[in-house]
Amino acid sequence: MPTDSFFEWLTKTPWAKAMNGPEWAFPLVESLHFIGFALSVGTIAIVDLRLLGIAMRRQSASELAADLDKWTWTGLALMLITGPLMFSADAVNYHYNPAFQFKMVCLLLALVFYFTLHRYATRPTTPRLLANLAGAVSLALWICVVAGGRMIAFV
Amino acid sequence: MNIVSVLEWVERAGLSTAIREGALLYPIIGGFHLLAIALFGGMLVMTDLRLLGWAMQRRPVSDVLEQFRAWKRAGFALVVSSGLLLAWAEPLKLYRSPSFWRKMALLGLVGVHALVFRRGVYENAKALDRGLTLRAKLAATLSLLLWAGLIVTGRLIAFDA
Numbered sequence: 674m675p676t677d678s679f680f681e682w683l684t685k686t687p688w689a690k691a692m693n694g695p696e697w698a699f700p701l702v703e704s705l706h707f708i709g710f711a712l713s714v715g716t717i718a719i720v721d722l723r724l725l726g727i728a729m730r731r732q733s734a735s736e737l738a739a740d741l742d743k744w745t746w747t748g749l750a751l752m753l754i755t756g757p758l759m760f761s762a763d764a765v766n767y768h769y770n771p772a773f774q775f776k777m778v779c780l781l782l783a784l785v786f787y788f789t790l791h792r793y794a795t796r797p798t799t800p801r802l803l804a805n806l807a808g809a810v811s812l813a814l815w816i817c818v819v820a821g822g823r824m825i826a827f828v
Numbered sequence: 829m830n831i832v833s834v835l836e837w838v839e840r841a842g843l844s845t846a847i848r849e850g851a852l853l854y855p856i857i858g859g860f861h862l863l864a865i866a867l868f869g870g871m872l873v874m875t876d877l878r879l880l881g882w883a884m885q886r887r888p889v890s891d892v893l894e895q896f897r898a899w900k901r902a903g904f905a906l907v908v909s910s911g912l913l914l915a916w917a918e919p920l921k922l923y924r925s926p927s928f929w930r931k932m933a934l935l936g937l938v939g940v941h942a943l944v945f946r947r948g949v950y951e952n953a954k955a956l957d958r959g960l961t962l963r964a965k966l967a968a969t970l971s972l973l974l975w976a977g978l979i980v981t982g983r984l985i986a987f988d989a
Contacts, residue, residue, distance in 0.1 A: 696987070699987070700980070700983050700984050700986075700987050701980075703983050704976075704979050704980040704983045704984075707865070707979050707983060708976060708979055710862075710866060711865055711866050711869030711870055711873065711979070712869075712870060712873055714866040714870065715866045715867060715868075715869050715870015715871065715873065715874075716870050716874065718866060718867055718870060719870055719871065719874065722899075728895065728899055729895050729896075730895075731887075731891055731895060732887060732891075736886075740883065740884045740886070740887075741874070741883075741884075744873070744874070744877070744883060815866075816863060819859055819862050819863055819866070820859050822862075823855045823858050823859040823862060824855050826855075827854070827855045
């Protein structure tokens with residue numbers, strides 16, 4: 674379990690200092706975080722809606738998932754680079770923030786789900802009910818991630 | 829009666845105060861705004877990437893555009909209505925925020941973009957199945973730039989105060 678000194682060290686790293694330097698740095702990185710978020714969660718949500726059978730029905734979930742995969746990855750990469758950058762700018766406060774902790778737990782669950790059961794659910798052989806369930810669970814997990822993220826500034 | 833006194837009146841009225849001072853209402857509406865951005869933004873980006881020929885190439889352009897159309901409209905309605913509620917909660921702050929006015933200018937350009945490109949590109953998808961035109965690629969590029977600008981200026985509003 675990392676201690677406070679680890680988070681204090683984080684805030685003194687060069688990249689944290691850069692984040693706290695010019696006043697445009699934080700909003701710029703935050704904007705990139707949002708663009709990565711729209712790309713990754715947006716493309717995952719498209720597959721989820723297909724798994725639920727309510728969107729993009731002219732192609733199978735497996736075809737859709739394969740076509741969107743690299744864009745989901747692009748968004749995830751952008752999000753997972755910019756997120757820790759923002760975190761290190763004020764690491765001590767963030768790691769005590771209950772909304773932040775909630776967001777991280779949900780993010781971990783959402784990512785694990787995405788790379789395991791969600792992947793399984795997009796196979797052509799998966800029974801429809803299981804596919805529906807996977808789409809619903811995935812959407813719910815990402816909604817929790819967004820809700821936690823939004824609350825960080827309010828708790 | 830000038831604009832500031834109208835906005836002050838809005839801020840004193842019930843709905844504005846309720847959103848601003850309710851502990852949960854403001855972040856909940858903000859959360860809806862974000863979720864709608866993800867849903868709508870993801871589909872918008874995929875539509876434009878298809879028009880550039882960079883994504884979902886095995887599907888005809890018309891297949892991609894037609895299937896996303898209704899969802900994008902619903903997403904846009906959700907983004908705009910949740911955004912209006914957020915603006916209603918603090919109209920004076922936004923009135924004085926340069927980033928807010930830049931964002932509104934970009935939103936105006938989104939309208940111009942639709943006027944210029946909707947008929948020739950987005951509602952002309954069947955013709956694009958035969959080949960992507962320069963006009964379609966220009967429309968997609970401008971659309972992606974406009975929406976990236978909307979995200980940046982929207983984020984900057986919080987840093988103006």
